[in-house]
Amino acid sequence: MRIRNDERNFKLITPLLEPWVSGAERILPNSPIRLFISKSIQLIGTGVNFGFSPLNFQNMDTHSLDNAVALTKKFTTKPTNEELLKLYGLYKQATEGDNETERPGGFDFKAAAKYNAWMNNRGISKIEAEKQYSQLVNDLAKKYI
Secondary structure: OOOOOOHHHHHHHHHHHHHHOOHHHOOOOOOHHHHHHHHHOEEEOOEEEOOOOOOOHHHOOOOOHHHHHHHHOOOOOOOOHHHHHHHHHHHHHHHHOOOOOOOOOOOOHHHHHHHHHHHOOOOOOHHHHHHHHHHHHHHHHHHHO
């Protein structure tokens, strides 16, 4: 027997998921965790396959900023300066929003490059910047891990 992935069925299995979901990761409507679980749950015969177990739940790709940052720490080689600046700009946009600081002056070229990288993302919402950052990290992971 197969369960359709709809809201009604999701509400039925939510109590089964509580041991895996805690604190800030509680399942909320339209959260990445809720969407992942609703798409991956299926009943097969007498067993329930959730697509993950309590042991690997923290490894589930939820496209969160924290998971993406952790993945960058696993890179075996350093990305190019352009890639690093793109990562920096998206990270700052995702965490702080639009850049409201003054442009660095003088001969601080590194600070000016960072400022420009952040300004390139001006107007992008924090959520969209987080998605772009996660996508960029996933693309770079194929190259640098």
